[in-house]
Amino acid sequence: MQRASVLSQSQTIEEETLALPAQQATDRVEVNFEPSRELLEQTLAGCNGVITQAARELGMSRQALYRRLDKYGIPY
Incomplete structure (x- = not known):
């Protein structure tokens, strides 16, 4: 991509x-595509905190998801 x-x-x-x-x-x-803080939080909650699954649903790599979570200060 x-x-x-x-x-x-x-x-x-x-x-x-x-x-x-x-x-x-x-x-x-x-x-x-830049997911909002709310979308990140909702997706992570919907995946019960499983980063791999949340990243897959958002269409990004785990590393990219970790960067977004750090950017918004979302604990994981």
């Missing part, structure tokens, strides 16, 4: 950028 965001000329990643067959790429992905 990082490579696709670099290659994309706009805020959305087009299926041509990913080089996937048309039937597999149906939705556009927002490149600069």
Whole structure:
């Protein structure tokens, strides 16, 4: 996804950028998704504090989730 965001000329990643067959790429992905504090807290609570599961639901890596939690001072 990082490579696709670099290659994309706009805020959305087009299926041509990913080089996937048309039937597999149906939705556009927002490149600069930044979850709010509330969304982070709700997702983490909904996953019973399981970082891996919360990160998966938010569509980010565990490391990225940890950075966001630190940024907002959310305990984990």
